[in-house]
Amino acid sequence: MRFLSECPWKRLQELRALIPNVPFQMLLRGANAVGYTNYPDNAVFKFCEVAKENGMDIFRVFDSLNYLPNMLLGMEAAGAAGGVVEAAISYTGDVSDPMRQKYSLDYYMNLADELVKAGTHILSIKDMAGLLKPEGSKLLVGTLRDRFPDVPIHVHTHDTAGAGVAAMLACAEAGADVVDVAVDSMAGMTSQPSMGAIVACTKGTKYDTGE
Structure with a gap:
């Protein structure tokens, strides 16, 4: 406009x-x-x-x-x-690093409790800086899945650090229902992880997309 x-x-x-x-x-x-x-x-x-x-x-x-x-x-x-x-939780820090006390796993779980209590239909993790690593992904998504077994979990990241594909695969394994990707020609760096890479990595597994 x-x-x-x-x-x-x-x-x-x-x-x-x-x-x-x-x-x-x-x-x-x-x-x-x-x-x-x-x-x-x-x-x-x-x-x-x-x-x-x-x-x-x-x-x-x-x-x-x-x-x-x-x-x-x-x-x-x-x-x-x-x-x-x-409702999306903006992610920063590293939940897998015990030295990081401010944005700890408890911090994110307490926020998730409030968002679910408020009635969100979907719980999202918004990793806008591409900081999620595989170990942190498993810890955060796995703990959310255990606490909220019936709430859909959607993870959004940017591939700024180059670890987006690995992180999204870890999120899927930990119980995420949806992860954001981008078509290969527009993926990577400050965009989302490569859709083609995710499809290829899950082929023949229980996460196979069928493509």
Whole structure:
């Protein structure tokens, strides 16, 4: 809208008309909606309502600092609009390193407890800096799966450190239901891990994608 002078909903409407049977997902920065400043609560609620009306399905709600009140507002707004609420935990540090005390496994589990208590439909790990390593992936996802056996777990990472494929395979083995990947030509580095690599690595295993 700002740079292309487009109606912000037109492209979503056109995509939904062409792709009627695939769920669409978006990021919602809690009380910041899709901007970088706090908006009035009614503006966030109205945005989610109109987004849902125009074809959005899943709202991945996050706060870069894991500030719970911001996230709860976004979750409430997305849910009130009839969307699927995917509350995302922003990951940093290294849960497999006992020297890292601030962002420990307990920190993430306590946050997950609050998000599940608030009624999230899906629990997400948002590894925006590509810090998840295989050992940390197994520990974090495995502990979440044990505590919340019936809540879908969705893991998102960036392949910045080059360990994304290994980390996502470890997440799958630990019980994640969905991991984010990118088509090979657009994968790697600050994008998501390679879809082709994941497919190849799981071929012939119980995680075989069938491709």
